[in-house]
Amino acid sequence: MSTLPKSFITPEQYLEIDRRAERKSEYFDGEVFAMAGAPEAHNRIVWNVITRLGQQLAGRPCQGYPSDLRVRISATGQYVYPDVTVVCGEPQFLDERRDTLLNPTLIVEVLSPSTASFDRGFKFDHYIALDSLREYVLVASDRMSIEVFSRQPDGRWLLAKAIGADDTVELESIGCRFMLADVYDRVDFPPTGAEARA
DSSP, X not given: OEEOSOOOOOHHHHHHHHHHOSSOEEEETXXXXXXXXXXXXXXXXXXXXXXXXXXXXXXXXXXXXOTTSXXXXXXXXXEEOOSEEEEESSOOBSSTTOOEESOOSEEEEEEOTTTHHHHHTHHXXXXXXOTTOOEEEEEESSSSOEEEEEEOTTSXXXXXXXXXXXXXXXXXXXXXXXXXXXXTTTOOOXXXXXXXXX
């Protein structure tokens, strides 16, 4: 994600620009951030997650969306494009265009080394302002690692982490589960440490 030249705009101006643009951008505190293309591993992981969730959600009252559906965080005025979004029950949209979702139940972000701290910190701080959000899932793209943050009845967020190919991730908010081996099917990780020097 790269920032465009700094000129602060209103949420209404952003939405008008983004709806006409050829490339997606996100909106945070008056600034617009262009979305960069993602590498093959990122896209493979997104595909695997959507495929596994889609199979399990078929015929149920929850539906998933890929990264082309914008989400508005009403409490903070931000607009974002999560990698995968699931909403249970009736989806609520900003207007009749139905391109901006207001009530996600679960959000999945696939991390890259350049966006990991942003998705884990600043973005998460905004996502938890969504009253509808029950789980936030962070999937590493450079190694097997999935973190699931679940909202508890008292408002706290509980972290569960899975790192082994045989580990199973439980997504209680949408009644789904998958193994890490399935999420990382046909994903080639970049070489690290000694591998990179060999």
